[in-house]
Amino acid sequence: MFENDESECHDEAIGRTTNALQSKSYMPWHKPRKQWVRENQWWKSLEKLLVDNPGPFSTEKSVKYFGLPGGELLDIDYLTKKMGESAFFNNRKLLVHGIVKSPGDKQTADSRLAELLDRSNVDPLSRVDRCNFEALENDSSMLWRNVKNVAPYHLVNLDFCDKVFEEKTIIAVHKLLEYQFSAILEKPWLFCLTTKIDNSNSNEEVLKRLDTCLHSIEEDELSIFNLQEHFEAVFTAISNKKNIREYADDEEIFTNIFLVGFVIWIVLKALTNDVQFKLMSSAKYRVSDSSSVPDMYSFVFEFKKRFVPKADLTGLAPHCGNHNQNTSDGLSPKEKIIRRLAATVDLDGLLSNDADKLMSCIQETKELLKGCGWNVSDYEDYMCPTIQVLDQSHSEE
Template identity: 20%
Template sequence: MTDKSSDLSDDIVPEAPRHSSFDRKFEPWHKVRKEFVRKEQWNKFVIRYVKRHLKRELQAEGVNEWSTDDEMLDIPETISVAYPLKCLVIPGDDILDIRSLCRDTENIKCYIRYLGFNEGQGSDRVGTRVHIAHNEVTSHPRVSTHSLVLCDRFQMVAKPNSQAYRYMKEFGPFHVVNLDLCDSLFPTTSGDLESYYNALYRMSAFQMKEMATPWLLFITTQAAPKEVDASQLDMLCKPTKDNVLISTEFAAAISDLVPTAALNTGTSAPVDCSQLNERQLIDLFGVAIGKALLKFCSTATPKWKVGMLGSHIYSIYEPLNVSMLSLAFKFSPVTAPPQDSTGLSSIDLPTPTSFNESELATKLVAAVRNISNIDEILAADPELKTRLTESSADLLKSAGYDRNVYLQWVKDGEQTSLG
């Protein structure tokens, strides 16, 4: 008989398998405002992107850097894009983001392939839901069965020897990266996890190395003071503070958003968050992320530029009044034709526009100023809210939820276990 400390029986007898239950309950991301984000932000910009960059007729004579994917995915002729829209997502258990993208791209006949990171995947209840959802979503004729939801955290992408990074390389580069975080990009409690920011940095570096065409980045993050690590926020703000010192236009623009004194520019003192109200903090957060991304771009070779697209804020957990910031960015390679310096050539090529980081940063501030509050929009437009409620109900029905129960839940004030 072996003693209890023996490891001989390890990995021989499996754990007794257990069935998973299949009950559903409503969560914060089932609220109507999230449908606004899906429809009016993510999908709207993706559709615009596909029309501009992926339509089959536009690609007919271009160099197709992923030509083998066509063969691989056997895209039917009925699909209007030359190659699949490749998406990196952090999907919830019902993969609602891809479901809604698929629904909203019906008219443009877009073919979608996705890589998802969901650490909850497995044999438990959550895992079962993800498996069923993945099966349902990839049963759509416009979604590739070569899509995958990996049982890993997105943060692990930060490590080049991680399984997450390996799969990102295998499936990427991506046309759309949607980091729909439940918590903050700079959480106050991250334990020994790799940071989202490191993963964002690693992913962006990969994208800029591998992509030759524009790509979209969506980041949804908590932006309330309590949810954001102050020291990390201060570090994030460094490029913004530096920019204030070197560009009067930028300094002027940002002074309209936040009290400049709070930034403590030119000193080693941290950003003084106590001088900022919640909206100012959110605006600073938005500018700082954008400016940090712009800094990534300007230091990369070849250079990229980044611009902020229409972005939004909304509240979750109402009694706690936690603000979510839903940011959208478009990355574009900076290209320029060769210039004839001798004057011998009679060909008149367009003069390259210079890459001006400060100018782009100033535009960024303007975009942040336009960040809209979804709660206010919906409150002011009941018709829009009704329309979104209906489409959200349909979306959830496709994920196995009871449509009527959902409508009643919305009517009753969208209460979740967390408020």
């Protein structure tokens, strides 16, 4: 962690670099499953946001994006390409506020952004800062000043390579969500979060607080019923008043309890701010060779804060402040989100059983990588084990 504001965020001008991108090996975010996330979670959710809400976005000339895009800006490249192909964006631009951590990523991002700014649908006010995301823990940080110059955002995309569950990171997420909740009224926006969920080196204080979130639904009979139906181990843990750490030796149960507790934390944040929410998409895959279960989760939430008058505590203006968050199908938000979690897409299974989709993701990833200077002649060799498994399974059918 950086120790002061100056080292947390470096305000450097965007400029083109002369060296071509050089990388020694493919990274996890170059895998086809990440392209599935870009297309089916981030892009399709963004497109649906504008398709379903033409009124609230009618005056928006730019879609404001905040994220952790990495130096190559692959996500920005893909989203702006898709925006250019979609009639629903009506020549809108993408205003990017990205943050990267290392000087090398900053240099690469500057070069890539200079190229992307040549596109007509990339807002010239786009910027990439070199910061720690955790700088948002500090209310007076330069990153907060930069955020307030751009925010509120229509799409917040926190794509963490590792876990979000360190205390400083959780506080930063909390403050960013609180700012968004307070700044946007009667207009939906997207919150995308990718994080590792496993039992390795989990922060003990964070685990204790997740226990509190988890047990907050103990008195909610319908939510408990849905847990019993879809997450029996979580239901058992709550019923027996167990805490998360007691299941550390059982990877699958620990992951499910952690998962439900964390999502309930997000639910409670929305409810306490009178914010309506949906879990639009949920996917999982395995990133650790040592893991026996999927350990990386990718979520897309849609939030919308409606105007809800506060109750008049004097009683002079009666019948104010009533608010029911039940959805049109009669389900409470907690019930619905538990059902959506139970339907989380397993990307490893999906792509291993769908050769056409896998090859489509491979080709799209190659195009993105070529666009930022990669020689992708060996990309199929890199993916060879996956393709061989597919070929073998098809030959046995």
